[in-house]
Amino acid sequence: PEDIPVITIDGPTASGKGTLADEVARALGYWVLDSGALYRATGLAASRAGVDLDDGAAVAAVAAGLDLHFEDGRAFLDEEDISDALRQEATGLMASRVAVHLPVRAALHQLQLDFRRLPGLVADGRDMGTAIFPAAPLKVFLSASAATRAERRYKQLISKGIPANIEDLRADLEARDARDKGRSASPLQAAPDAFTLDNSAQTIEESRDLVLAWWQERGPFGPQG
Ligand code: CDP
Ligand code: CDP
Structure with a gap:
């Protein structure tokens, strides 16, 4: 699997990682790893089980025992x-x-590596380029201003019929960014060899085409290269 191509996309909340990963993967016919979904599922499963989220060993046991699968863009935990x-x-x-x-990050490590399948993978999260796929041939660090990100997340939730308040969202995302950057285990940071992309003023298509152009420059990788 070491020679299966991987593109990593890391960055803060609502910077557009998931959307960009999906678009790039679709253009190349690659698989996608939404690593945040694994941490979200772990948090959800632990909280439902009444486990203290600050107890690393107990949460790691939940992570190691997750019965999680993805199908047609939906996520299932214990078939739900x-x-x-x-x-x-x-x-x-x-x-x-x-x-x-x-210990939670360690419990989810191998699960993430298992997403690396032919013809290639686009992986998004916080530590894809720094910890999980450190040898990936293309690493992107995506960012956008906090105001832009709060507005994007707001529109995204409202469009799905989920009630939201933009001020609360901004406070939540800033709290989450601070915790993600400040932790000692795989903090949110750009890999030294990552391309940094601020997409505040970009459309999804512009970001996608830029990443595809970077990929072309590094290739060829298989038939799409
Ligand atoms: O979509 P959004 O950027 O808001 O979040 P996410 O990617 O689903 O990640 C949710 C949380 O999981 C993040 O705030 C991180 O704390 C954590 N996470 C992580 O630590 N490492 C990853 N590779 C992915 C997510
Ligand atoms: O995965 P992450 O939390 O980084 O962000 P996302 O869920 O991919 O994107 C958050 C929202 O921003 C989505 O509704 C995207 O359609 C939107 N977005 C945008 O409007 N313009 C961009 N250039 C990128 C994303």
Whole structure:
């Protein structure tokens, strides 16, 4: 699997990682790893089981025993469709609490590597380029201003019929960013060899085409290269 191509996309909340990963993967016919969904599912499962989210060993046991699968863009935990619960901002906050624990990150490590399948993978999260796929041939560090990100997340939730308040969202995302950057276990940071992209003023298509152009420059990688 070491020679299966991987593109990593890391960055803060609502910077557009998931959307960009999906678009790039679609253009290349690659698989996608939404690593945040694994931390979200862990937070959700632990909280449902009444486990203290600050107890790293107990949460790691939950992570190691997760019965999680993805099908047609939906996520299932113990056969229950948890896709909507996963996207809630409250679940994002739970995810960032469980994500500080090294044993939790270790428990999810191999699961993430297993997503690396032919013809290639686009992986998004916080530590894809720094910890999980450190040898990836293309690493992107995506960012956008906090105001832009709060507005994007607001529109995204409202469009799904989920009530939201833009001021609360901004406070939540800043709290989450601070925790993700400040933790000692795989903090949110750009890999030294990452391309940094601020997409505040970009459309999704512009960001996608830029990443595809970077990929072309590094290739060829298989038939699409
Ligand atoms: O995965 P992440 O939390 O980084 O963000 P996302 O869920 O991919 O994107 C958050 C929202 O921003 C989505 O509704 C995207 O459609 C939107 N977005 C945008 O409007 N313009 C961009 N250039 C990128 C994302
Ligand atoms: O979509 P959004 O950027 O809001 O969040 P996400 O990517 O689903 O991640 C939720 C939380 O999981 C983040 O705030 C991080 O604390 C954690 N996470 C992580 O620590 N490492 C990853 N590779 C992905 C997510």
